[in-house]
Amino acid sequence: MTKGAVTVVLVLVAFGLALVATGASGQDGTTADGTTADGTTADGTTADATTAAPSNDENVLRIGWAQDPDTLNPFVGQNEEDYTVWALNWDLPINFSPKTLGPAPGIAESWEVSDDRKTVTMKLAPDMKWSDGKPITSKDVKWSLDELGGHGVLFAGYTSSITRIETPDPETVVIHTKRPDARVIGGLFVYVLPEHIWGKVPLKQLKGQYQPDLPIVGSGPYVVTEYERRKIITMERNPNWRGEPGAYDKVQFIKYGNQDAVERALDLGEIDLVREVESSSYARLGEQDNVSTRRSQTPAYTQLSFNMCPERLCPDAQFNPAVQDRTVRQAIAYAVDRNKLNEIATRGTSFVANGILPSYYKSFYETPEQTYPYDPDQANQMLDDAGWELNDDGVREKNGETLSFDLYVRSESPFTVQMAKLIAEMTQDIGVEFNVQVVSTDKLYDLTVRSENGKPAPDFDTFIWGWGGDPYDPSFLLSILTTGEIGGSSDSFYSNAEYDKLYREQTGIFDTEERKAVIQRMVAITQRDLPYLVLTEDPQLQAYRTDRIQAIKPVCPEETGDLFCDQVSYDGVLALEPVAGASSGETGSGNAGLAGLIGLIVGFVGGVIVTRMRSRGQNEPLEIPE
């Protein structure tokens, strides 16, 4: 008995140690005290108080997600989730208006453009303070634009045309650009960081492992006070917030293991809002009581790219030359039913796309003249007229070229894999063959950036991928099809001198109507040439509990935007209101399980004891098997 006992004791000790260790390593640095209520359990009994009693009625907005930021340092952060937190913590020099997404006061309360449009003078509001009490000055703006705009992974590029920034006084910032650049007003997406903190850290560290101290000093309505990676991010009110305070005292972002768990948490009431819902659960969530869903547009799309690299730029590129035949691409466009793609691959949650400028850009968008409505007859006609004849395998041929193309698609994105397969099915009807190749993102990336002898040499015919643009200024999305981006972000390797010229022109036009006209001409060119066949515009799918958050007014832009202006502006969160009397916290359903389990164990042990007592003194013969 002793030896067996030793083993058991050893295991128990190890187990006990582990318990203690987990207790110790649990929540550290929590400054929050949450409000929790006693919930009723599944069988109606009140849960025991394993949660803190409701304290001073704090309003906490709890948002759940399956991916959390790896870091909150904007110099190295690369996840899109980072923006959700940054957008609440900091301002831009000029913010985006929640109504129109156009320019609105940020750190700068007013601005002036010079006559030659190459100088922008920003005036800061007087007496602005950071959350730590230090004044916000032009020095902060200059430092942020120079350093974050110069070195931040996600921010480099916005300041590309800036030559010089002057700060004649603490409330004035003068920005000089080498050409007129409308982005300085409508799209300078570089957060203004406190120079007195970030400026003291060597650049090498900023781009390395630097993590800002908590609370993260900022100018937005909330600042990060707690950051436990893969667990929770808590933001609390900025004591020096200059605007109207929001209804919520705290905003919490809670990380769950996977999307499934997030949605379950919403069902259970552990969280109030989910900022990204999967297309496959969107419909189901919407049907639930107390849950409301929202589908809104984003500046992002999914496209079918063609290899357009001209010989002189990519002498060693590998692709089927037929892909550069414009008629072929146009025929393919007519043969792909984009409505059906949306219906099936994204379950109707996306928006059908018409061209390279998403309809999200209300100020600059217009439905193009040429939208390639689904018309396989037209497609067949065009190919017939051009002399492409069907061979024995049902694929068209001409002069030794066959309309058989590789179609690369990323395994990490199942809905694009589906789209690829659907496209391959559809184009069979016009004698075009797509060979769908499912590869990893890395592999596709390598194929597109492949180079030989210092020149790009992409190895693909077609692929499906996506892009996401900026909230207001469409320059980025338009830039990827310029010749200048070949070797950079251009993955179609399209090169058209007129398009390039128009691009440069529109970046310098500050007048919206004028700019829109130029942009429309650019769209028309690309609709004709089809370097991209843009398939769908990605939606923002969100869900929230109606018993926690009151009637939500969509913002960014007004009426068609999302629930809280995610990643773009903090105004959305400020407009949210909790339902009176709603408490955030666990519903107590878990305690039923524990109580039940304990009951079971007690019952079992009791039963064992009783049976043993009864059978004590019995002397049955022991069967010894031979």
Next chain:
Amino acid sequence: MSAGTITAATGGSGASGASGVRTLLFGTWRGRFGIGVLALTIFVAIFGELLAPYDPTASSTDVLQSPSWSHILGTTENGSDVFSQLLVGTRVSVIVGFAAALISAVLGSIVGLAGGYFGGWTDRILDATENWFLVIPTLPLMIVLARVLNPSLTVLIAVIGLTSWAGTGRIVRAQVLTLRERAFVERARALGAGDTYIIRTHILPNTLPLIFANTVLIVAVAILSEAALAFLGLGDPTQISWGTMLENAFSSGAPSAGAWWYVVPPGLCITILVLAVSMLGFLFEEYINPRLREVA
């Protein structure tokens, strides 16, 4: 599992010849179950695509529907037919299971033979390698290897095969060690027979049954390993397997949606196949080692 704990004690064959095998396979309910399931599985693996009522990758708008007359096991998060996926997915489990087990068997046998027969430093090094593979946790090792070499069917087979051979190796080595000292081997050597001859005519025939029985058990391990790797996202992205079905179900929210028809069948298939193969493996082991028959 017990592949390692069952020692190759005395070697030499147990019951005699083919009739013994036949009684074991068809006479016991375990044998019948094992053979039955295996045969059915191989049949489905070959003809899966023909038997499937739908194209397993065909998507539709009927997302996560519970079983109905048109979809007897309901649909997936893409609206694909679960039953069709189940049928077509059989092939991967079978292929990976058998191929990996084969590689494992060959590798293990070579190592065990070489070490056991030649002894000396060869044995020391090979034995140490074997022990290393036995001690190292298998799934983490497979994960690391599979992640480094981007996943595909070939990679999976290679990774599983290269990490599961040690059990076979140990058994073979022990067997060879005992055989090496036996009288008939000594005699053969005395008569001037070379190593190759001895191995081929004396060692190998007495070891093969053991290898075979052990390999069958490795098939079970390989099937479980493929499923686990696929579940963790390291399966072949272009193939459907029971493991990838579980992975898709899990990551697309099937548990929350209560979609039991998507979750239960693939796991059940894995379980039943592994059970069947394991039982066959145990049967073969008993056949070879009659002493085991009493205990089981």
Next chain:
Amino acid sequence: MTGRWLFTKVGAAVLTLIFVLIFNFFLFRAIGDPTTQLARLPGATDKEIEQLKSDYGLDKPLLGQFADYVGDTATLDLGISQNTREPVWEEIKDALPWTLLLVGTGTLLATLIGAWMGVKAATKRGTKTDDGLLGFSLFTYAAPEYWIGIILILLFAVAWPIFPAGQQVTPGVEFASWFDEALDVVDHLVLPATAMTLMLLGQYFLIMRSSMVDVLTEDFITVKRATGLSRERVINRHAVPNALLPLVTLSAIQFGAVAGGAITIETVFSWPGLGELSFNAINDKDFPMLQGTFLVFSVGVIFANLLADILYFYLDPRVQSR
């Protein structure tokens, strides 16, 4: 005598560990320059890549790099996670206790329940009880543990939502006392621990059962019986303890499987242990983290094996008399 034996065992363990290091080191060098992943970052200039290379010490000869690697590992510098830019060891350190908790609970319960089942089955050999228990154990052995985990979620967190479906605590809640928090953890531990227990159960059961059967047939049991001891007494006081021994060695063999089970079960339940770290590293292709978790798992298993060997040595009367 014992000292020498101990020395050999420890030596073997250390050697195994060294090979793990060698394996880890060469594997990741084999896939090419670790900086290629970093080079994929937009805006990475050649100069920056060169700088990275020298920072990581990749411009040294291979042996030098390996020496660095061993030295670093010894001081618990397991590198920087590619994604979070945090030291790998920090994340592992935070995750480790949770895995121990899960694995410890599972092993403990599996041992107790499996042993109890084994005794029952052995003493009622050939009856329906025996067959039933055998069937149950075989099923849980063959079933993938993550599948069982998902089914537990389906049953007890979705259909009858009495247990939470993931994490280790209810997030964002502040607890009134240490005890309350512990209770919340236990609440979250039930389902994953059940999955782990079921996964390990079968083996313990089988070994205990066969070992009991062996013991029951031994002479000293007949003698005890003949002296008039009750059936209960003979089983519990004499048969069981001796049958318990192989369980110890089995625990050791199990550790490798336990590591695998930890990974998949933690993934299913979002349990923040080493397993979930590994899973995230797989998805993110975070190689330093993957290396780190593999190392820690291996060390854990090697160490556990060593411990079991030592335990076995002290517990086995036959070994001691040598």
